[in-house]
Amino acid sequence: MTEESAFDRFIRTVDSAAAIAGISDDAVLQRIKTPERIHEVSVPITRDDGKQVIFSAYRVQHSSARGPYKGGIRYHPNVNLDEVKALAAWMSIKTAVVNIPLGGGKGGITVDPKTLSKTELEALTRSYTERIWRVIGPQVDIPAPDVNTNSQMMDWIADEYGRQSRTISPAVVTGKSIAFGGSAGRDIATAQGGFEVLHAAMEATGERIKDSTVAIQGFGNAGANAALLLHAAGARVVAASDSTAAVSLPDGLPVADLVAFKSRGGSFRELDAYDRTSVEDPLFSEADILVPAALEGQITAANADRVKARWVLELANGPTTPEADAMLERRRVRVLPDILANAGGVVVSYYEWLQNLHAETWLREEVEARLAVTMRRAYERVSEFATFKRTSFRLAAYAIAIDRIAAALRSNSLEGRVALGR
Ligand code: NAD
Numbered sequence: 024m025t026e027e028s029a030f031d032r033f034i035r036t037v038d039s040a041a042a043i044a045g046i047s048d049d050a051v052l053q054r055i056k057t058p059e060r061i062h063e064v065s066v067p068i069t070r071d072d073g074k075q076v077i078f079s080a081y082r083v084q085h086s087s088a089r090g091p092y093k094g095g096i097r098y099h100p101n102v103n104l105d106e107v108k109a110l111a112a113w114m115s116i117k118t119a120v121v122n123i124p125l126g127g128g129k130g131g132i133t134v135d136p137k138t139l140s141k142t143e144l145e146a147l148t149r150s151y152t153e154r155i156w157r158v159i160g161p162q163v164d165i166p167a168p169d170v171n172t173n174s175q176m177m178d179w180i181a182d183e184y185g186r187q188s189r190t191i192s193p194a195v196v197t198g199k200s201i202a203f204g205g206s207a208g209r210d211i212a213t214a215q216g217g218f219e220v221l222h223a224a225m226e227a228t229g230e231r232i233k234d235s236t237v238a239i240q241g242f243g244n245a246g247a248n249a250a251l252l253l254h255a256a257g258a259r260v261v262a263a264s265d266s267t268a269a270v271s272l273p274d275g276l277p278v279a280d281l282v283a284f285k286s287r288g289g290s291f292r293e294l295d296a297y298d299r300t301s302v303e304d305p306l307f308s309e310a311d312i313l314v315p316a317a318l319e320g321q322i323t324a325a326n327a328d329r330v331k332a333r334w335v336l337e338l339a340n341g342p343t344t345p346e347a348d349a350m351l352e353r354r355r356v357r358v359l360p361d362i363l364a365n366a367g368g369v370v371v372s373y374y375e376w377l378q379n380l381h382a383e384t385w386l387r388e389e390v391e392a393r394l395a396v397t398m399r400r401a402y403e404r405v406s407e408f409a410t411f412k413r414t415s416f417r418l419a420a421y422a423i424a425i426d427r428i429a430a431a432l433r434s435n436s437l438e439g440r441v442a443l444g445r
Contacts, residue, residue, distance in 0.1 A: 029109035029319055029341055036345060040421030043412050051429045055115075058108055060084040064154040066132060068146040078147065080132040082155050084164055085111035088431040091162055092128030093118060093369060095169030095198075096151075096176075099318075102131035106319070110169075113340055114369065117362045119424035121401045123373045128164050130155070136171045148176045152183035159184065161194035161380065167372045168198040168244070170318065174210075178203040194379035197372035206375035208390035209368075213338060214248035215391065216367015218256070219398040220359050221312070221336050227406065228357075233257030238271075238308035238332065240264050241317030242291070245338040245365065247282045249314050254278040262308040266317070267292040268299040271308065306330060315342035322347045330356060337361040352415055360417035362424065363405055370397050 027035075034056050041052055062082040069075055081104055084092040094114035097107075107129050115127025132151055136144060159166060168177055177199045184195045193204035201207065208215070218232075225231055235258045239246045242265045250260050259275035268291040270276060276297075284294070292299060306313065306322060306329070313332035315321050319341030322330060327347035335351065335358045337343065343351070343358060351358055374390055377383075409419035 044422035081107040082130040083111035085127040086115035087126040090124040092164035093125040094129040096130040097169040098136040098171040100135040116424040119427040148179040156187040174200040197375040207387035211248040212371035213368035235311040238262040238305035238310035239314040246316030262305040264302045269304040270297040
């Protein structure tokens with residue numbers, strides 16, 4: 024039996040959610056299950072030693088039914104077309120769940136960025152932008168950061184897009200540095216959005232974040248900021264991992280010190296003062312809340328029984344397979360699904376885009392307050408629908424999203440768009 028791919032899992036989840044949402048229009052469902060455009064490009068750079076190398080890269084534009092394509096760019100050795108297709112599709116679902124007027128897309132370069140110097144990373148980012156600039160743009164497709172990409176790389180993309188298009192277009196990409204048109208609050212947005220969802224969900228069951236214990240897999244933008252927010256709210260982070268090792272401390276890890284250590288370029292395997300274990304270990308730690316914040320496909324049928332947490336806050340995209348999801352549901356583990364829990368990043372990206380288009384600068388408090396309202400509203404809608412249909416939060420969120428995308432496809436005159444090949 025061949026292993027099911029991430030994109031196959033997306034299709035299976037759409038089918039289950041369509042049944043719940045009562046959508047039986049096959050033509051519309053087929054549109055949702057098929058990416059509108061796939062760009063596969065080769066990205067040449069000259070390395071510092073003068074050698075020429077070429078990397079494979081992608082930009083998948085999944086759905087523009089509800090607005091311009093929107094989604095991050097990932098640099099990772101395992102990036103492949105199937106993964107980028109799944110990530111792009113999840114973006115279309117996510118923007119629909121939080122009801123912002125954007126579609127879904129995603130990009131990636133198959134590269135281990137740790138093997139490149141800063142000059143080489145800049146060359147790679149500019150070369151990739153040069154390859155895709157004709158198919159992105161402020162009203163077309165707006166990239167953002169994802170795994171191993173950051174505000175510096177987004178600044179290079181905005182700059183290179185400007186050179187190529189002979190325009191000044193900060194709105195072509197979000198997640199930029201503040202100096203280059205970025206938004207206050209974008210750095211912590213994914214974690215903050217997740218925090219709002221967790222807070223609302225725990226409140227509804229009479230539980231609270233304060234005094235809870237937390238285990239986090241992945242300590243980058245999403246994971247480290249979640250650690251800071253949860254710690255500040257009185258939770259104890261008892262286990263955390265990066266790609267090199269896991270560290271744990273039942274009394275609570277010194278979160279601020281770990282974040283400072285990581286921001287200096289440190290790896291958990293160098294932390295001699297702690298017991299270091301396998302990077303998977305936080306998934307199975309004794310903790311109330313598990314936060315997967317690394318990569319997809321981490322909680323599977325093979326290990327879901329070992330998860331001890333009662334809450335799973337999915338800040339990573341696609342960390343739980345459908346089989347594992349069903350196993351967790353049977354054990355009444357409450358899974359707050361990625362397409363809701365990590366949508367804070369794209370919501371503040373949307374705010375950044377709006378600020379750039381209108382030449383405005385919003386205060387951090389304004390961004391945070393708007394994000395909190397948007398996330399709470401999305402949570403309430405998903406929670407109500409899940410209760411009404413007696414289904415999981417994931418299927419409820421998918422059902423709401425595909426209903427919104429289907430409505431946009433129908434009102435955009437499906438036949439007309441198909442005739443135009445759009
Ligand atoms: P990042 O590159 O900033 O951090 C990734 C972290 O995961 C790093 O600490 C890395 O060491 C760690 N990691 C990698 N492989 C690991 C493994 N096997 N075990 C344990 N740790 C591992 O990336 P990020 O932006 O924080 O993204 C993390 C996840 O969150 C991804 O799934 C991404 O798609 C998702 N996400 C990010 C955003 C965002 O705004 N950055 C928004 C939505 C979703």
